[in-house]
Amino acid sequence: MKIYFSTYLEPVAFGLYFGALLYYARKVDRRRPIVWLCVYYGLATALMARVSIGFKSQEVNTHFYNMLYLLTGVFVGGYYFLLMQRPWKKVIAAGVSAGTALYYIMNSVVGHQPYFDSIGYTLVSLGIVILIFLHLLQLLQNITERLSMNFEFWFSCVLLFYHLGSFAIFLTYNYFTYKMLAADNANEIGIILTYLWIVHNVILFLGGLITAYGTAWISRRKFTSSS
Amino acid sequence: MDLAQEIYIIVIASVFLLLVAVGIISLLLVYQKRQLRYQFEKQQLQNQYSEELLKTRIETQEYTLNTVSREIHDNIGQLLNSSKLLIGVAQRAPQPDTLQTAADTLALAIQELRSLSKSLNNEWLEQFSFTENLEAEVKRINASNKIRMTVEQVPLTMPKDRQLVLYRIVQEAFQNALKHGEPSHIHITLRMVNGHLHIDITDDGKGFDLQDPARQGFGITNIKLRTALLGGTVQWKAGHPGTVVLIQIPITG
Missing domain, CATH: 3.90.20 (Hemagglutinin Ectodomain; Chain B)
Known part of the structure; x- marks a missing residue:
């Protein structure tokens, strides 16, 4: 059961986001930001599925996880870049994408970071939370329909829920990793880290459920009001 | 820890x-x-x-x-x-x-x-002037030689549609006095106080019971509604004798 939550729940959660977004793109909105998100969640699902496949053979998977924060920073930053209207907000969104890529190159490519880079995750989450607030502000100034009928609002709420909820885990994961490496009770800390990652996966999965519910709800409402 | x-x-x-x-x-x-x-x-x-x-x-x-x-x-x-x-x-x-x-x-x-x-x-709406219309109305009423009506005006810079609504409020107010109060003199004062137009319509007629629901007819309802639409207030007070209608309208732009 624990293995399922710590390893297999991740590809399932990403798959849920991917499926919901694909459904929404097919039924309601095929504009670039949605397609961009579909590409991101498609890649993330594939990446996490690859991690799950390699789990049984106990292969080292930290580089896959580090690739995931790279994808998250670049694609979510790009998504907000497409949504932002003011040039300075676009610059911040581009900065998050470029900054993530630069950080990844410095740490994982040049620096050969051997461990799960939770600092990278923390920085990406911080950047994304800033973009979410800027975007919600823009949305509130321009929106004429009900917020709950707006996909961008739903999705920004899901991202806020996930990135704020996981922030404390990302922030402290590296600290525990190094503590585990130096400690005598490494196994005990390893179990605790697994539990922390389970909490993260549950938040990720809940975000996926909210996305699926939101996209289905908006699609149904839009079809009901248009027919 | x-x-x-x-x-x-x-x-x-x-x-x-x-x-x-x-x-x-x-x-x-x-x-x-x-x-x-x-x-x-x-x-x-x-x-x-x-x-x-x-x-x-x-x-x-x-x-x-x-x-x-x-x-x-x-x-x-x-x-x-x-x-x-x-x-x-x-x-x-x-x-x-x-x-x-x-x-x-x-x-x-x-x-x-x-x-x-x-x-x-x-x-006519584009050319409508509160001041000119009120003066013409005063002249017309005074021509009857039954009632004396006087007015103290100030230059108005309101949009024409607001002037028209205001004119109807004032017209309704003194028509009410003419119909029900049997006055011999009606005096209208317009003045600007801190960006608000104050209009006092004073008559020396019989006056009326402000609490009497029978007197709360369409005329008064219209005055209240239109004054509220212009963002203003209206009050009726007992005069000595007669009635005083006090209207305040904010002047914007």
Whole structure:
């Protein structure tokens, strides 16, 4: 059961986001930001599925996880870049994408970071939370329909829920990793880290459920009001 | 700090941040709900204003048509009759004075017709002036020699549609006094106080019981509604004798 939550729940959660977004793109909105998100969640699902496949053979998977924060920073930053209207907000969104890529190159490519880079995750989450607030502000100034009928609002709420909820885990994961490496009770800390990652996966999965519910709800409402 | 405590703090922090996220989302939803309700009410108020403006235009046009009809019958008709009689006299016994008087009377009739045609112009709203219309109304009422009406004006810089609505408020107020108060004198004062137009309509009539529901007719309801649409207030006070209507309207732009 624990293995399922710590390893297999991740590809399932990403798959849920991917499926919901694909459904929404097919039924309601095929504009670039949605397609961009579909590409991101498609890649993330594939990446996490690859991690799950390699789990049984106990292969080292930290580089896959580090690739995931790279994808998250670049694609979510790009998504907000497409949504932002003011040039300075676009610059911040581009900065998050470029900054993530630069950080990844410095740490994982040049620096050969051997461990799960939770600092990278923390920085990406911080950047994304800033973009979410800027975007919600823009949305509130321009929106004429009900917020709950707006996909961008739903999705920004899901991202806020996930990135704020996981922030404390990302922030402290590296600290525990190094503590585990130096400690005598490494196994005990390893179990605790697994539990922390389970909490993260549950938040990720809940975000996926909210996305699926939101996209289905908006699609149904839009079809009901248009027919 | 032992490991269990550290984990405990992280879980608490995660839950706290999750609650922060949920709180922010809830606040946004509540804020937007209020904003939409405010916009809906604003839209409703604008619709009500447009409706009232249309009603006011129709009322003013009807009133103008009645006045024009009366003017044609009582004034221009009389002038033309006099001219006809004078020309008839001149035909029988030609005299330069009689013809000159007939010509002067005809000129007066033409002048009256010109001023009447102005009030029937299609662009009357664009040309509408609160000050001019109030003065014309005062002149008309004073011409009856039954009631004395005086007015102290100030220059108005309101949009024409607001001037029209304001005119109907003031007109309704002194018409009420004329109909129910039997006054001998009505005095209207306009003055500007801190960006607000104050209009006092004072009469020396019988006055009326302000609490009497039977007197809260359409006229008073109209005055209240239209004053509220202009963002202003209206009050009725007992005079010594008579009634005082106090209207305050904010002047914007």
